[in-house]
Amino acid sequence: MPPTLLVIDDDREFVELLRKRLEGAGYQVRIALDGETGLRILETERPDLVILDIMMPEMDGWEVCRRIRQISTVPILMLTAKGMTTDVVYGLELGADDYVTKPFQADVLLARIRALLRRTSARALPEQGVYRCGEIVLDLDQHTVTVAGRPVQLTPLEFRLLSIMMRNAGRLLPHRYLLTQVWGPEYADDIDNLKLYIHYLRQKIEPDPRHPRYILTEWGIGYRFQCD
Protein backbone atom coordinates (compact mmCIF):
# COMPACT_ATOMS: atom_id res chain seq x y z
CA MET A 1 0.00 0.00 0.00
CA PRO A 2 1.68 3.19 -1.22
CA PRO A 3 1.76 6.31 0.98
CA THR A 4 -1.15 8.70 0.50
CA LEU A 5 -0.53 12.39 -0.15
CA LEU A 6 -3.16 15.08 0.28
CA VAL A 7 -2.78 18.09 -2.01
CA ILE A 8 -4.64 21.24 -0.98
CA ASP A 9 -4.57 23.83 -3.75
CA ASP A 10 -7.23 25.70 -5.70
CA ASP A 11 -5.36 25.84 -9.03
CA ARG A 12 -7.01 23.01 -10.96
CA GLU A 13 -4.58 22.99 -13.83
CA PHE A 14 -1.52 22.92 -11.62
CA VAL A 15 -3.04 20.31 -9.35
CA GLU A 16 -3.66 17.93 -12.22
CA LEU A 17 -0.08 18.21 -13.37
CA LEU A 18 1.13 17.61 -9.86
CA ARG A 19 -1.16 14.64 -9.45
CA LYS A 20 0.30 13.01 -12.53
CA ARG A 21 3.84 13.42 -11.27
CA LEU A 22 3.04 12.15 -7.79
CA GLU A 23 1.06 9.17 -9.03
CA GLY A 24 3.85 8.46 -11.47
CA ALA A 25 6.18 8.26 -8.48
CA GLY A 26 3.94 5.63 -6.91
CA TYR A 27 1.97 7.68 -4.42
CA GLN A 28 -1.74 7.64 -3.91
CA VAL A 29 -3.04 11.18 -4.28
CA ARG A 30 -6.07 12.95 -2.86
CA ILE A 31 -7.04 16.41 -4.01
CA ALA A 32 -8.80 19.21 -2.16
CA LEU A 33 -9.53 22.45 -3.98
CA ASP A 34 -10.15 24.39 -0.78
CA GLY A 35 -9.18 24.31 2.87
CA GLU A 36 -12.53 23.13 4.21
CA THR A 37 -12.48 20.08 1.97
CA GLY A 38 -8.84 19.47 2.82
CA LEU A 39 -9.53 19.34 6.53
CA ARG A 40 -12.39 16.93 6.00
CA ILE A 41 -10.29 14.59 3.87
CA LEU A 42 -7.53 14.79 6.45
CA GLU A 43 -9.85 13.54 9.16
CA THR A 44 -11.50 10.79 7.18
CA GLU A 45 -8.58 9.46 5.18
CA ARG A 46 -5.54 10.17 7.32
CA PRO A 47 -3.02 10.82 4.58
CA ASP A 48 0.69 10.31 5.27
CA LEU A 49 1.66 13.83 4.18
CA VAL A 50 -0.02 17.11 3.22
CA ILE A 51 1.10 19.38 0.40
CA LEU A 52 -0.41 22.77 1.06
CA ASP A 53 -0.59 25.86 -1.12
CA ILE A 54 -0.58 29.28 0.53
CA MET A 55 -2.55 31.28 -1.99
CA MET A 56 -6.17 30.22 -1.77
CA PRO A 57 -9.44 32.10 -1.59
CA GLU A 58 -11.63 31.82 1.50
CA MET A 59 -9.34 30.00 3.92
CA ASP A 60 -5.69 30.64 3.07
CA GLY A 61 -2.82 28.23 3.58
CA TRP A 62 -1.73 29.78 6.86
CA GLU A 63 -5.11 29.24 8.38
CA VAL A 64 -5.34 25.69 7.04
CA CYS A 65 -1.92 24.91 8.47
CA ARG A 66 -2.94 26.24 11.86
CA ARG A 67 -6.15 24.20 11.85
CA ILE A 68 -4.32 21.04 10.79
CA ARG A 69 -1.85 21.39 13.63
CA GLN A 70 -4.69 21.57 16.12
CA ILE A 71 -5.83 18.10 15.22
CA SER A 72 -2.88 16.27 13.69
CA THR A 73 0.87 15.89 13.55
CA VAL A 74 0.88 14.86 9.91
CA PRO A 75 3.93 16.26 8.07
CA ILE A 76 3.13 19.39 6.06
CA LEU A 77 5.01 20.59 3.01
CA MET A 78 4.12 24.15 2.05
CA LEU A 79 4.01 25.33 -1.51
CA THR A 80 3.86 28.87 -2.71
CA ALA A 81 4.52 31.27 -5.54
CA LYS A 82 5.94 33.81 -3.18
CA GLY A 83 9.63 33.57 -2.42
CA MET A 84 9.89 36.06 0.38
CA THR A 85 11.88 34.71 3.27
CA THR A 86 9.44 36.05 5.81
CA ASP A 87 6.86 33.73 4.31
CA VAL A 88 9.15 30.75 4.64
CA VAL A 89 9.89 31.59 8.25
CA TYR A 90 6.26 32.22 9.04
CA GLY A 91 5.16 28.93 7.50
CA LEU A 92 7.74 26.91 9.35
CA GLU A 93 6.87 28.62 12.61
CA LEU A 94 3.21 27.73 12.11
CA GLY A 95 4.17 24.08 12.18
CA ALA A 96 4.97 23.26 8.57
CA ASP A 97 7.88 20.87 8.08
CA ASP A 98 9.20 22.02 4.74
CA TYR A 99 8.68 24.78 2.26
CA VAL A 100 9.09 24.75 -1.52
CA THR A 101 8.60 27.79 -3.75
CA LYS A 102 6.96 27.65 -7.17
CA PRO A 103 8.12 27.21 -9.79
CA PHE A 104 10.05 24.14 -8.73
CA GLN A 105 11.68 21.14 -10.30
CA ALA A 106 9.43 18.16 -9.86
CA ASP A 107 12.28 15.92 -8.76
CA VAL A 108 13.23 18.33 -6.00
CA LEU A 109 9.71 18.18 -4.65
CA LEU A 110 9.74 14.40 -4.87
CA ALA A 111 13.06 14.18 -3.07
CA ARG A 112 11.79 16.43 -0.31
CA ILE A 113 8.65 14.36 0.05
CA ARG A 114 10.71 11.20 0.33
CA ALA A 115 13.01 12.78 2.90
CA LEU A 116 10.08 13.96 4.96
CA LEU A 117 8.30 10.61 4.88
CA ARG A 118 11.51 8.85 5.77
CA ARG A 119 12.15 11.16 8.70
CA THR A 120 8.67 11.18 10.15
CA SER A 121 8.07 7.50 9.53
CA ALA A 122 4.57 8.78 9.12
CA ARG A 123 3.19 5.38 8.48
CA ALA A 124 4.97 3.92 11.47
CA LEU A 125 3.20 5.04 14.61
CA PRO A 126 -0.54 5.10 14.16
CA GLU A 127 -2.19 8.44 14.76
CA GLN A 128 -4.03 8.60 18.01
CA GLY A 129 -7.74 8.77 18.45
CA VAL A 130 -10.69 6.89 19.85
CA TYR A 131 -13.94 6.40 17.99
CA ARG A 132 -17.14 5.42 19.77
CA CYS A 133 -20.41 4.26 18.32
CA GLY A 134 -22.98 2.84 20.67
CA GLU A 135 -21.36 -0.16 22.31
CA ILE A 136 -18.45 -0.23 19.92
CA VAL A 137 -15.17 1.44 20.78
CA LEU A 138 -12.25 1.58 18.37
CA ASP A 139 -8.90 2.80 19.69
CA LEU A 140 -6.40 3.67 16.95
CA ASP A 141 -3.55 4.16 19.38
CA GLN A 142 -3.95 0.85 21.19
CA HIS A 143 -5.18 -0.77 18.00
CA THR A 144 -8.00 -2.46 19.86
CA VAL A 145 -11.74 -2.84 19.43
CA THR A 146 -14.24 -3.56 22.18
CA VAL A 147 -17.92 -4.37 21.92
CA ALA A 148 -19.86 -3.72 25.10
CA GLY A 149 -16.59 -3.75 26.97
CA ARG A 150 -15.41 -7.08 25.60
CA PRO A 151 -12.26 -6.97 23.50
CA VAL A 152 -12.73 -8.28 19.97
CA GLN A 153 -9.94 -9.85 17.96
CA LEU A 154 -9.75 -8.40 14.45
CA THR A 155 -7.39 -9.24 11.60
CA PRO A 156 -5.40 -6.35 10.08
CA LEU A 157 -7.79 -5.93 7.15
CA GLU A 158 -10.87 -6.18 9.31
CA PHE A 159 -9.45 -3.49 11.55
CA ARG A 160 -8.68 -1.25 8.60
CA LEU A 161 -12.14 -1.61 7.17
CA LEU A 162 -13.83 -0.95 10.48
CA SER A 163 -11.70 2.08 11.26
CA ILE A 164 -12.49 3.64 7.89
CA MET A 165 -16.20 3.03 8.39
CA MET A 166 -16.21 4.46 11.90
CA ARG A 167 -14.25 7.53 10.88
CA ASN A 168 -17.03 8.14 8.37
CA ALA A 169 -19.86 7.13 10.66
CA GLY A 170 -23.27 8.09 9.34
CA ARG A 171 -22.05 8.64 5.80
CA LEU A 172 -22.96 6.50 2.84
CA LEU A 173 -19.75 4.81 1.69
CA PRO A 174 -19.80 3.45 -1.88
CA HIS A 175 -18.23 0.10 -2.64
CA ARG A 176 -15.51 1.71 -4.72
CA TYR A 177 -14.56 4.06 -1.93
CA LEU A 178 -14.17 1.37 0.67
CA LEU A 179 -12.28 -0.86 -1.71
CA THR A 180 -9.78 1.81 -2.70
CA GLN A 181 -9.27 2.85 0.90
CA VAL A 182 -8.72 -0.63 2.27
CA TRP A 183 -7.23 -2.59 -0.62
CA GLY A 184 -5.92 0.16 -2.88
CA PRO A 185 -7.07 1.58 -6.21
CA GLU A 186 -6.34 -1.61 -8.16
CA TYR A 187 -9.05 -3.46 -6.25
CA ALA A 188 -11.70 -0.81 -6.85
CA ASP A 189 -14.05 -3.27 -8.58
CA ASP A 190 -13.52 -6.35 -6.46
CA ILE A 191 -16.87 -6.28 -4.70
CA ASP A 192 -16.70 -9.93 -3.67
CA ASN A 193 -13.90 -9.16 -1.26
CA LEU A 194 -15.80 -6.38 0.34
CA LYS A 195 -18.86 -8.57 0.81
CA LEU A 196 -16.71 -11.13 2.56
CA TYR A 197 -15.11 -8.73 4.99
CA ILE A 198 -18.37 -6.98 5.77
CA HIS A 199 -19.58 -10.44 6.65
CA TYR A 200 -16.59 -11.13 8.91
CA LEU A 201 -17.05 -7.78 10.67
CA ARG A 202 -20.74 -8.30 11.27
CA GLN A 203 -20.02 -11.70 12.78
CA LYS A 204 -17.60 -10.10 15.19
CA ILE A 205 -19.25 -6.84 16.20
CA GLU A 206 -22.99 -7.07 15.55
CA PRO A 207 -25.19 -8.24 18.44
CA ASP A 208 -27.35 -10.04 15.86
CA PRO A 209 -25.38 -10.50 12.63
CA ARG A 210 -28.53 -11.45 10.72
CA HIS A 211 -30.12 -8.08 11.50
CA PRO A 212 -27.30 -5.55 11.47
CA ARG A 213 -27.63 -2.50 13.68
CA TYR A 214 -24.33 -0.81 12.86
CA ILE A 215 -23.21 -1.92 9.41
CA LEU A 216 -26.16 -1.16 7.17
CA THR A 217 -26.48 -2.13 3.53
CA GLU A 218 -27.33 0.53 0.97
CA TRP A 219 -28.67 -1.55 -1.86
CA GLY A 220 -26.70 -1.21 -5.06
CA ILE A 221 -24.46 1.54 -3.67
CA GLY A 222 -22.47 0.57 -0.63
CA TYR A 223 -22.60 0.51 3.15
CA ARG A 224 -23.22 2.91 5.99
CA PHE A 225 -21.94 2.70 9.53
CA GLN A 226 -24.88 3.80 11.64
CA CYS A 227 -24.13 5.43 14.95
CA ASP A 228 -27.65 5.36 16.39
Add this chain to the structure above:
Amino acid sequence: MPPTLLVIDDDREFVELLRKRLEGAGYQVRIALDGETGLRILETERPDLVILDIMMPEMDGWEVCRRIRQISTVPILMLTAKGMTTDVVYGLELGADDYVTKPFQADVLLARIRALLRRTSARALPEQGVYRCGEIVLDLDQHTVTVAGRPVQLTPLEFRLLSIMMRNAGRLLPHRYLLTQVWGPEYADDIDNLKLYIHYLRQKIEPDPRHPRYILTEWGIGYRFQCD
Protein backbone atom coordinates in the same frame (compact mmCIF):
# COMPACT_ATOMS: atom_id res chain seq x y z
CA MET B 1 19.63 22.02 28.32
CA PRO B 2 19.67 23.65 24.89
CA PRO B 3 19.98 21.50 21.77
CA THR B 4 23.50 20.94 20.47
CA LEU B 5 24.29 21.58 16.82
CA LEU B 6 27.34 20.22 15.05
CA VAL B 7 28.59 22.34 12.15
CA ILE B 8 30.91 20.62 9.69
CA ASP B 9 32.46 23.13 7.31
CA ASP B 10 36.03 24.10 6.41
CA ASP B 11 35.39 27.81 5.86
CA ARG B 12 36.62 29.28 9.16
CA GLU B 13 35.30 32.77 8.56
CA PHE B 14 31.84 31.60 7.58
CA VAL B 15 31.73 29.13 10.43
CA GLU B 16 32.46 31.80 13.02
CA LEU B 17 29.65 33.98 11.70
CA LEU B 18 27.31 31.04 11.74
CA ARG B 19 28.34 30.09 15.25
CA LYS B 20 27.48 33.57 16.49
CA ARG B 21 24.04 33.42 14.97
CA LEU B 22 23.32 29.96 16.28
CA GLU B 23 24.57 30.69 19.76
CA GLY B 24 22.63 33.92 19.69
CA ALA B 25 19.54 31.81 19.05
CA GLY B 26 20.27 29.77 22.15
CA TYR B 27 21.90 26.68 20.72
CA GLN B 28 25.06 25.04 21.86
CA VAL B 29 27.42 24.80 18.90
CA ARG B 30 30.26 22.43 18.07
CA ILE B 31 32.53 23.03 15.11
CA ALA B 32 34.42 20.58 12.92
CA LEU B 33 36.60 21.90 10.11
CA ASP B 34 36.76 18.57 8.30
CA GLY B 35 34.75 15.40 7.92
CA GLU B 36 37.00 13.16 9.97
CA THR B 37 36.71 15.47 12.97
CA GLY B 38 32.99 15.80 12.42
CA LEU B 39 32.43 12.08 12.60
CA ARG B 40 34.49 11.85 15.76
CA ILE B 41 32.56 14.63 17.47
CA LEU B 42 29.30 13.05 16.33
CA GLU B 43 30.17 9.82 18.09
CA THR B 44 31.47 11.36 21.27
CA GLU B 45 29.03 14.22 21.79
CA ARG B 46 25.81 13.02 20.18
CA PRO B 47 24.59 16.39 18.86
CA ASP B 48 20.88 16.89 18.16
CA LEU B 49 21.41 18.05 14.58
CA VAL B 50 24.23 18.28 12.03
CA ILE B 51 24.76 21.17 9.64
CA LEU B 52 26.95 19.89 6.85
CA ASP B 53 28.70 21.74 4.05
CA ILE B 54 29.22 19.98 0.73
CA MET B 55 32.37 21.67 -0.48
CA MET B 56 35.23 20.43 1.63
CA PRO B 57 38.71 19.18 0.84
CA GLU B 58 39.63 15.57 1.61
CA MET B 59 36.27 14.04 2.52
CA ASP B 60 33.44 15.95 0.84
CA GLY B 61 29.96 16.44 2.25
CA TRP B 62 28.44 13.56 0.33
CA GLU B 63 30.89 11.12 1.81
CA VAL B 64 30.43 12.54 5.29
CA CYS B 65 26.67 12.25 4.94
CA ARG B 66 26.95 8.64 3.86
CA ARG B 67 29.24 7.80 6.75
CA ILE B 68 26.98 9.54 9.26
CA ARG B 69 23.98 7.57 8.07
CA GLN B 70 25.83 4.33 8.65
CA ILE B 71 26.09 5.04 12.33
CA SER B 72 23.36 7.50 13.24
CA THR B 73 19.89 8.79 12.45
CA VAL B 74 20.67 12.34 13.62
CA PRO B 75 18.91 14.92 11.45
CA ILE B 76 21.20 16.39 8.80
CA LEU B 77 20.79 19.81 7.21
CA MET B 78 22.95 20.23 4.13
CA LEU B 79 24.47 23.53 3.20
CA THR B 80 26.03 24.40 -0.11
CA ALA B 81 27.03 27.14 -2.48
CA LYS B 82 25.79 25.15 -5.43
CA GLY B 83 22.16 25.52 -6.33
CA MET B 84 21.82 22.80 -8.90
CA THR B 85 18.72 20.74 -8.35
CA THR B 86 20.55 17.49 -8.98
CA ASP B 87 22.66 18.30 -5.94
CA VAL B 88 19.59 18.85 -3.81
CA VAL B 89 18.07 15.59 -4.94
CA TYR B 90 21.31 13.70 -4.48
CA GLY B 91 21.79 15.05 -0.97
CA LEU B 92 18.28 14.20 0.12
CA GLU B 93 18.58 10.70 -1.34
CA LEU B 94 21.77 10.15 0.61
CA GLY B 95 19.80 10.60 3.79
CA ALA B 96 19.93 14.33 4.45
CA ASP B 97 16.74 15.85 5.87
CA ASP B 98 16.91 19.35 4.50
CA TYR B 99 18.97 21.38 2.10
CA VAL B 100 19.73 25.09 2.14
CA THR B 101 21.76 26.89 -0.50
CA LYS B 102 24.23 29.68 0.26
CA PRO B 103 23.85 32.54 0.41
CA PHE B 104 20.86 32.30 2.70
CA GLN B 105 18.98 34.46 5.14
CA ALA B 106 19.98 33.52 8.65
CA ASP B 107 16.39 33.46 9.86
CA VAL B 108 15.42 30.98 7.18
CA LEU B 109 18.15 28.64 8.35
CA LEU B 110 17.06 29.09 11.95
CA ALA B 111 13.45 28.38 11.06
CA ARG B 112 14.41 25.22 9.22
CA ILE B 113 16.55 24.08 12.14
CA ARG B 114 13.66 24.65 14.51
CA ALA B 115 11.28 22.75 12.23
CA LEU B 116 13.64 19.79 12.02
CA LEU B 117 14.28 19.68 15.75
CA ARG B 118 10.58 19.97 16.46
CA ARG B 119 9.83 17.05 14.18
CA THR B 120 12.58 14.78 15.43
CA SER B 121 12.29 15.52 19.12
CA ALA B 122 8.52 15.31 19.19
CA ARG B 123 8.54 11.62 19.80
CA ALA B 124 11.70 11.63 21.85
CA LEU B 125 10.64 10.18 25.15
CA PRO B 126 13.02 10.70 28.03
CA GLU B 127 16.23 8.84 27.35
CA GLN B 128 17.18 8.56 30.94
CA GLY B 129 15.65 7.22 34.08
CA VAL B 130 14.35 3.85 35.12
CA TYR B 131 11.48 1.97 33.51
CA ARG B 132 9.69 -0.83 35.33
CA CYS B 133 7.29 -3.42 34.00
CA GLY B 134 6.37 -6.25 36.27
CA GLU B 135 9.58 -8.07 37.10
CA ILE B 136 11.56 -6.28 34.45
CA VAL B 137 13.60 -3.20 35.29
CA LEU B 138 15.43 -1.19 32.66
CA ASP B 139 17.86 1.45 33.85
CA LEU B 140 18.89 3.79 31.06
CA ASP B 141 21.43 5.64 33.21
CA GLN B 142 23.24 2.51 34.35
CA HIS B 143 22.52 0.82 31.04
CA THR B 144 21.42 -2.34 32.80
CA VAL B 145 18.45 -4.68 32.76
CA THR B 146 17.27 -6.94 35.55
CA VAL B 147 14.57 -9.60 35.54
CA ALA B 148 13.21 -10.50 38.96
CA GLY B 149 16.30 -8.92 40.46
CA ARG B 150 18.78 -10.89 38.38
CA PRO B 151 20.92 -8.86 36.01
CA VAL B 152 20.56 -9.81 32.36
CA GLN B 153 23.30 -9.33 29.78
CA LEU B 154 22.00 -7.71 26.60
CA THR B 155 23.84 -6.84 23.41
CA PRO B 156 23.70 -3.19 22.26
CA LEU B 157 20.94 -3.81 19.72
CA GLU B 158 18.93 -5.93 22.10
CA PHE B 159 19.14 -3.16 24.67
CA ARG B 160 18.10 -0.54 22.14
CA LEU B 161 15.11 -2.55 21.05
CA LEU B 162 13.99 -3.29 24.58
CA SER B 163 14.35 0.31 25.69
CA ILE B 164 12.21 1.56 22.81
CA MET B 165 9.56 -1.00 23.58
CA MET B 166 9.49 -0.29 27.29
CA ARG B 167 9.40 3.45 26.77
CA ASN B 168 6.25 2.87 24.71
CA ALA B 169 4.80 0.19 26.94
CA GLY B 170 1.20 -0.70 26.16
CA ARG B 171 1.21 0.79 22.69
CA LEU B 172 1.17 -1.24 19.54
CA LEU B 173 4.50 -0.70 17.81
CA PRO B 174 4.44 -1.55 14.11
CA HIS B 175 7.35 -3.37 12.50
CA ARG B 176 8.30 -0.32 10.50
CA TYR B 177 8.44 1.85 13.57
CA LEU B 178 10.68 -0.46 15.54
CA LEU B 179 12.98 -1.03 12.57
CA THR B 180 13.25 2.69 11.91
CA GLN B 181 14.00 3.47 15.52
CA VAL B 182 16.53 0.73 16.09
CA TRP B 183 18.22 0.24 12.73
CA GLY B 184 17.40 3.45 10.87
CA PRO B 185 14.98 4.38 8.06
CA GLU B 186 16.80 2.37 5.40
CA TYR B 187 16.03 -0.85 7.25
CA ALA B 188 12.32 -0.09 7.46
CA ASP B 189 11.36 -3.25 5.55
CA ASP B 190 13.82 -5.72 7.02
CA ILE B 191 11.36 -7.67 9.11
CA ASP B 192 13.59 -10.72 9.45
CA ASN B 193 16.02 -8.87 11.64
CA LEU B 194 13.29 -7.70 13.92
CA LYS B 195 11.88 -11.21 14.29
CA LEU B 196 15.31 -12.43 15.25
CA TYR B 197 15.91 -9.84 17.93
CA ILE B 198 12.44 -10.23 19.36
CA HIS B 199 13.33 -13.88 19.65
CA TYR B 200 16.61 -13.12 21.40
CA LEU B 201 14.89 -10.74 23.82
CA ARG B 202 12.19 -13.25 24.68
CA GLN B 203 14.82 -15.86 25.44
CA LYS B 204 16.48 -13.48 27.85
CA ILE B 205 13.61 -11.75 29.63
CA GLU B 206 10.49 -13.90 29.35
CA PRO B 207 9.80 -16.38 32.15
CA ASP B 208 8.46 -18.77 29.51
CA PRO B 209 9.72 -17.74 26.07
CA ARG B 210 7.22 -20.04 24.37
CA HIS B 211 4.30 -18.16 25.93
CA PRO B 212 5.35 -14.53 26.11
CA ARG B 213 3.91 -12.41 28.88
CA TYR B 214 5.63 -9.13 28.07
CA ILE B 215 6.49 -9.05 24.39
CA LEU B 216 3.23 -9.79 22.65
CA THR B 217 2.78 -10.38 18.93
CA GLU B 218 0.17 -8.42 17.01
CA TRP B 219 -0.31 -10.51 13.94
CA GLY B 220 0.54 -8.74 10.72
CA ILE B 221 1.23 -5.41 12.42
CA GLY B 222 3.97 -5.47 15.00
CA TYR B 223 4.61 -6.03 18.69
CA ARG B 224 3.39 -4.66 21.99
CA PHE B 225 5.20 -4.52 25.30
CA GLN B 226 2.56 -5.43 27.85
CA CYS B 227 2.98 -3.97 31.28
CA ASP B 228 0.83 -5.42 34.03
Add this chain to the structure above:
DNA sequence: TAGGATTCTTCCGGATTTGGAACCCAGCGG
Protein backbone atom coordinates in the same frame (compact mmCIF):
# COMPACT_ATOMS: atom_id res chain seq x y z
C1' DT C 1 45.97 -14.32 13.88
C1' DA C 2 42.55 -16.83 16.53
C1' DG C 3 38.49 -16.97 19.11
C1' DG C 4 34.36 -15.10 20.83
C1' DA C 5 30.61 -12.07 20.71
C1' DT C 6 27.45 -9.89 17.85
C1' DT C 7 24.91 -9.12 13.80
C1' DC C 8 22.66 -10.77 9.80
C1' DT C 9 20.83 -14.17 6.07
C1' DT C 10 18.33 -18.00 4.88
C1' DC C 11 15.36 -21.68 5.40
C1' DC C 12 11.44 -24.54 7.26
C1' DG C 13 7.06 -26.05 9.61
C1' DG C 14 2.92 -24.56 11.40
C1' DA C 15 -0.68 -21.22 12.12
C1' DT C 16 -3.42 -17.41 10.45
C1' DT C 17 -5.11 -14.53 7.09
C1' DT C 18 -6.60 -13.68 2.58
C1' DG C 19 -9.49 -13.86 -1.17
C1' DG C 20 -11.47 -16.82 -5.25
C1' DA C 21 -15.43 -19.49 -6.42
C1' DA C 22 -19.63 -21.39 -5.85
C1' DC C 23 -23.95 -21.48 -3.82
C1' DC C 24 -27.99 -19.56 -1.45
C1' DC C 25 -31.41 -16.06 -0.69
C1' DA C 26 -34.53 -12.03 -1.31
C1' DG C 27 -36.80 -8.80 -4.13
C1' DC C 28 -38.43 -7.53 -8.63
C1' DG C 29 -40.34 -7.45 -13.25
C1' DG C 30 -42.22 -10.02 -16.73
Add this chain to the structure above:
DNA sequence: CCGCTGGGTTCCAAATCCGGAAGAATCCTA
Protein backbone atom coordinates in the same frame (compact mmCIF):
# COMPACT_ATOMS: atom_id res chain seq x y z
C1' DC D 1 -43.64 -19.31 -12.18
C1' DC D 2 -39.08 -17.94 -14.00
C1' DG D 3 -34.98 -15.57 -14.65
C1' DC D 4 -32.26 -11.54 -13.18
C1' DT D 5 -29.65 -8.67 -9.98
C1' DG D 6 -27.23 -7.76 -6.03
C1' DG D 7 -26.17 -9.17 -1.48
C1' DG D 8 -25.14 -12.95 2.11
C1' DT D 9 -22.86 -17.35 3.28
C1' DT D 10 -19.89 -21.31 2.99
C1' DC D 11 -15.86 -23.71 1.64
C1' DC D 12 -11.22 -24.15 0.71
C1' DA D 13 -6.69 -23.31 -1.48
C1' DA D 14 -3.03 -20.01 -1.75
C1' DA D 15 -0.48 -16.44 0.27
C1' DT D 16 1.37 -14.49 4.23
C1' DC D 17 3.22 -14.32 8.75
C1' DC D 18 5.46 -16.08 12.88
C1' DG D 19 8.75 -18.64 15.65
C1' DG D 20 12.59 -21.33 15.59
C1' DA D 21 17.13 -23.20 13.93
C1' DA D 22 21.40 -23.27 11.64
C1' DG D 23 25.04 -21.13 9.96
C1' DA D 24 27.61 -17.22 7.46
C1' DA D 25 29.58 -12.62 7.92
C1' DT D 26 31.41 -9.06 10.70
C1' DC D 27 33.52 -6.83 14.48
C1' DC D 28 36.31 -6.78 18.66
C1' DT D 29 39.77 -8.20 21.51
C1' DA D 30 43.45 -10.74 22.99
